[in-house]
Every structure is written in C-alpha cells, then in structure tokens.
Amino acid sequence: MQKDNAAENKKPHETGTPADFGSQRSRHSLAEDIFAILVGVALVSFGVFLYQQAGLVLGGLAGVALILNYLTPFEFGAIFFAINLPFYLFGIGSLGWRYILRTFCAVTAMSVITRLLPAGVDISFVHPLVASMMGGAMIGLGLLALFRHGAGLGGVNILVAFLQERFGLRAGYVQLGIDLLILASGAFVVSPGQLAWSVGGAVVFNMILGINHKPGRYMAFS
Secondary structure, rough: OHHHHHHHHOOHHOOOOHHHHHOOOOOOOOOHHHHEEEEEEEHHHHHHHHHHHHHOOOOOOHHHHHHHHOOOOOHHHHHHHHHHHHHHHHHHHHHHHHHHHHHHHHHHHHHHHHHHHHHHHOOOOHHHHHHHHHHHHHHHHHHHHHHHHOOOOOHHHHHHHHHHHHHHOOHHHHHHHHHHHHHHHHHHHHHHHHHHHHHHHHHHHHHHHHHOOOOOOOOEEE
C-alpha cells in the first residue's frame, strides 16, 4: 500500500514517460526568440542567395520577389519588403500584433541581409543541384526556426500560419500547394531545367516543415 501511494505521489519528471514530458509546456525567453529568429533569417537569406546565383525560382512571396527581381531592375530585398506590407493588416486581426511585429522584423532583416550578402560572399558558380538541395534545406530549417518562435516571413507564411492555427492544416503541405502555383509562373522566367531544380528545392524545404512542424509536436511557445 505504501508503494502504491509513493508511486501516485511521484512528480511528472520522476516518472519519465513521454506523455508526462509532453504535457509540460515551457515558454521561450525573449533572448531565445531573438536569437532563433536571427538564425532563421540568416539561413533563409543564404538559401535565397544560392537560388539567385543558380537562377532558380522560389515559392511564397520570396518567390514572387525573386521573379520580379529577374524581370525588373529592382533589387530582391526592396521588392520583398514592399509586397509584404499589405499582408500585415490581414495578419493583425487573425494572428495578433506580436506575431506580425516579429514577422515584420524578420522580413526587414531578410531584406537587408540579402542586399548585403553579395558584398560579403563572392560565388562564381553554383550547380543548380547544390543550390536547390542545400538552399532548400537552409530555407526549410530557417522557416522552422521562425515558426517555432512566433514569426514568419510575411505573406504566404501569415496565411499558412493562420490556416494551421485555425483549422489544424499542416503548414508544410499547405505551403507546398501555394508554392507550386507560384513556381509554375516561374516557367515564364527561367529554363525548364532551372524550373525542375526549383521544384526539387521546394519539395525539400516544405517536407522539412511538413515533418517537423505538426500541431502538438513542439510544446514550447513564445
């Protein structure tokens, strides 16, 4: 009888069962959020930089900005920052000012980093296979870090986060569908080979999100 009482009085961390650990949610500190968002933005920015060097296209508003960058004299960073502005108003009502503020900061940082990267990195050649696979992995991991710390990269990310929060839809798979539509428009800008590599990269980074960013899988919050 005493053994039974002792077992009942054990605290969750003493039992060591996955269910017990999963029920304990912890909050990220502000420093953790800032660090993770900066790392996430850096990863995505360098992934986009690799895509630019190989002449590939991308999904999301970053893909729209990249396509416009190829077609116009305007820089990617300036286009990306500008086309995101209308989406913030939509996001404030559905996702809250905190998420939108962090997303605005992430978009601004990415616009600046992608502007400065060519001055700090000189790549004479990058094979489309390397750009799509490595760049796609960096973008996926960067977005994962942003999502888990209450931020995104604007437009499509706001929509995807809203759909997952409201309807429980997988962020990676929803974004994959939207990205494929945007990638299809890239057929008017890049060669069929470059488009094929671009689709491969989109599958890579969206699978990273689809596998790792499921509702209830990551318990910490910001």
